[in-house]
Amino acid sequence: xxxxxxRPTDRTLAxxxxxxxxxxxxxxxxxxxxxxxxxxxxxxxxxxxxxxxxWETHLELGASPPSLTNGHYLGTDLxxxxxxxxxxxxxxxxxxxxxxxxxxxxxxxxxxGAIAGYLGGRIDEIMMRIVDVLYSxxxxxxxxxxxxxxAQPGTVDALVDVFDLAPHNPIVSWLRGPGLRLVxxxxxxxxxxxxxxxxxxxxxxxxxxxxxxxxxxxxxxxxPARIIVRHVxxxxxxxxxxxxxLTIPSVILQEAFLSFLGLGIRPPQASWGTxxxxxxxxxxVAPWLLIFPGGxxxxxxxxxxxxxxGLRDALDVRI
Amino acid sequence: xVRYVISRTFSSVPLLFVVITVSFFLVRxxxxxxxxxxxxxxxxIRARLERHYGLDRPWSTQYWNYxxxxxxxxxxxxxxxxxxxxxxxxxxxxxxxxxxGALAFALALLAGVMLGCLAAVRRATLIDRSLMFLALMGVxxxxxxxGPILILVVSLNLLWLPPAGWGGTRHIVxxxxxxxxxxxxxxxxxxRAGMLEALQEGxxxxxxxxxxxxxxxxxxxxxRAGILPVVSFSGPxxxxxxxxxxxxxxxxxxxxxxxxxxxxAFNRDYTLILGIVLVVSTALFLFNLLVDIIMAxxxxxxxxxxx
Numbered sequence: 155x156x157x158x159x160x161r162p163t164d165r166t167l168a169x170x171x172x173x174x175x176x177x178x179x180x181x182x183x184x185x186x187x188x189x190x191x192x193x194x195x196x197x198x199x200x201x202x203x204x205x206x207x208x209w210e211t212h213l214e215l216g217a218s219p220p221s222l223t224n225g226h227y228l229g230t231d232l233x234x235x236x237x238x239x240x241x242x243x244x245x246x247x248x249x250x251x252x253x254x255x256x257x258x259x260x261x262x263x264x265x266x267g268a269i270a271g272y273l274g275g276r277i278d279e280i281m282m283r284i285v286d287v288l289y290s291x292x293x294x295x296x297x298x299x300x301x302x303x304x305a306q307p308g309t310v311d312a313l314v315d316v317f318d319l320a321p322h323n324p325i326v327s328w329l330r331g332p333g334l335r336l337v338x339x340x341x342x343x344x345x346x347x348x349x350x351x352x353x354x355x356x357x358x359x360x361x362x363x364x365x366x367x368x369x370x371x372x373x374x375x376x377x378p379a380r381i382i383v384r385h386v387x388x389x390x391x392x393x394x395x396x397x398x399x400l401t402i403p404s405v406i407l408q409e410a411f412l413s414f415l416g417l418g419i420r421p422p423q424a425s426w427g428t429x430x431x432x433x434x435x436x437x438x439v440a441p442w443l444l445i446f447p448g449g450x451x452x453x454x455x456x457x458x459x460x461x462x463x464g465l466r467d468a469l470d471v472r473i
Numbered sequence: 474x475v476r477y478v479i480s481r482t483f484s485s486v487p488l489l490f491v492v493i494t495v496s497f498f499l500v501r502x503x504x505x506x507x508x509x510x511x512x513x514x515x516x517x518i519r520a521r522l523e524r525h526y527g528l529d530r531p532w533s534t535q536y537w538n539y540x541x542x543x544x545x546x547x548x549x550x551x552x553x554x555x556x557x558x559x560x561x562x563x564x565x566x567x568x569x570x571x572x573x574g575a576l577a578f579a580l581a582l583l584a585g586v587m588l589g590c591l592a593a594v595r596r597a598t599l600i601d602r603s604l605m606f607l608a609l610m611g612v613x614x615x616x617x618x619x620g621p622i623l624i625l626v627v628s629l630n631l632l633w634l635p636p637a638g639w640g641g642t643r644h645i646v647x648x649x650x651x652x653x654x655x656x657x658x659x660x661x662x663x664x665r666a667g668m669l670e671a672l673q674e675g676x677x678x679x680x681x682x683x684x685x686x687x688x689x690x691x692x693x694x695x696x697r698a699g700i701l702p703v704v705s706f707s708g709p710x711x712x713x714x715x716x717x718x719x720x721x722x723x724x725x726x727x728x729x730x731x732x733x734x735x736x737x738a739f740n741r742d743y744t745l746i747l748g749i750v751l752v753v754s755t756a757l758f759l760f761n762l763l764v765d766i767i768m769a770x771x772x773x774x775x776x777x778x779x780x
Binding site: 287289290291292293294295296298299300302303304306307308309311312403407410411414415425430431433434437438441444445450451452455456459460461 | 480492496499500503504505574589609610612614615617618620621622624625629709712715716719720723724734735738739741746749750753754757758
């Protein structure tokens with residue numbers, strides 16, 4: 155998105171704020187970053203300090219409301235599982251999917267955009283045409299299709315056959331458990347979110363390509379690959395950082411979306427999406443099951459979006 | 474312009490063809506069968522069913538027959554819902570989704586553009602800051618969280634509107650609000666950014682210097698350029714809306730295309746899956762084409778650059 159608050163005349167002034175201490179002193183960056191770190195830290199370490207696990211059921215405590223006396227501070231779900239434990243565990247999954255899928259999209263999108271932009275001409279045209287085509291597909295339908303059709307035991311059986319794996323190989327048993335769904339989520343979400351990144355990086359590279367220092371590198375006889383890796387990509391880092399920060403919440407949102415439809419993580423495992431979905435089903439009897447996980451999801455997305463906006467202003471990046 | 478539209482239309486036919494071909498073989502590659510039932514089926518009945526639907530033929534023959542059907546706009550029979558053709562199922566479901574989507578899109582455009590303009594005109598005031606905070610909130614509020622909360626408050630506590638179903642006007646309000654909310658927020662942000670950019674252009678100064686009334690400067694000149702990012706976003710926006718309807722239809726138990734698709738994917742109802750993918754892809758393509766044409770009309774630079 156454009157950043158209208160920075161006019162070209164502000165640019166010289168903004169240069170001083172590009173330095174790192176400047177960014178770290180910026181409240182619009184620090185506060186959301188701290189909230190994200192807090193949520194991530196709690197999800198990572200919190201379960202170890204809780205007296206309950208995310209899967210332990212206590213039917214006699216089913217759907218008990220939040221209470222300070224029985225230790226279930228956020229209440230329990232219909233099966234009597236501690237909601238706080240499930241939210242923190244769900245946070246691990248949601249954040250893991252968010253970060254890893256974003257990493258996948260970085261790995262595809264950055265080189266793709268940089269190569270297209272740097273080489274230019276016919277190659278650029280073809281590469282960007284492919285991106286346009288992929289853009290115009292109803293990709294969420296395709297993701298739904300892929301996950302619904304392939305994320306099931308039959309696929310693992312086929313893999314075992316094709317690669318001749320031992321049936322009790324730890325990887326195979328992990329795939330039979332939560333693994334296959336997770337792998338599909340990473341791939342599907344990563345594979346669809348690189349498109350915008352590729353476009354943005356390409357746009358930046360087109361501007362950079364004619365810069366003096368790139369000419370100089372070329373005149374010194376450096377290879378295109380080296381120029382892209384050493385000179386082009388480092389100079390697009392600001393844009394990449396900002397856009398990555400904005401991609402993470404959108405991936406987390408999409409994972410939650412799929413889990414909400416029953417296509418993501420399977421019980422007893424949880425992600426924020428499955429928790430919201432369980433909460434919706436118990437809306438009339440146990441509204442806290444919707445409000446707390448939904449609130450945590452919204453807080454995370456809001457912080458990441460604020461962080462992206464703050465970084466964009468602080469680094470003076472235009473997307 | 475006419476040539477551009479014609480060439481875009483023709484270049485999209487191969488794309489739809491590829492989408493259909495890939496989906497066709499993808500559904501058949503996946504483990505499981507549309508004929509699988511809860512209980513095991515006697516082999517002779519299964520064989521008869523397979524013969525009835527042509528599923529015993531080689532894939533190439535099935536593919537060929539399917540394409541021949543498509544030429545007659547025949548999407549085939551549903552494998553799961555007996556006595557129903559895919560055409561009939563889609564014909565029943567799409568008006569529901571289209572109504573939902575069109576209303577949500579109209580609301581998002583109207584409210585988003587108005588709020589964005591307000592924020593841009595009152596730039597850096599309290600109104601602007603609170604609107605933009607709300608907008609960021611809206612962008613971060615997924616519709617599968619907003620929808621249930623609306624049901625909880627409006628339907629279950631205040632008893633104002635029905636919590637689910639599809640019928641009268643009363644059923645439409647909550648789903649449309651749920652679907653539109655994130656796009657109102659996003660479009661407001663885009664409009665504000667576009668307007669602020671446009672307001673710095675020289676021609677705005679010229680218009681003001683000529684003594685034009687502020688309202689005309691804003692609506693006739695600034696908005697015309699400032700709205701471009703919104704128009705170019707509306708292509709992807711409709712794609713996202715289509716995705717959004719899947720969730721909203723599930724939340725409010727609405728018998729639309731999204732619900733039908735998720736069911737079909739779980740049931741491995743090959744023809745229904747393919748039919749919906751084809752219809753949605755075609756609709757998205759047509760809409761993107763429309764957006765490009767509107768862009769060209771609004772922005773003379775695009776129009777003249779192309780010809």
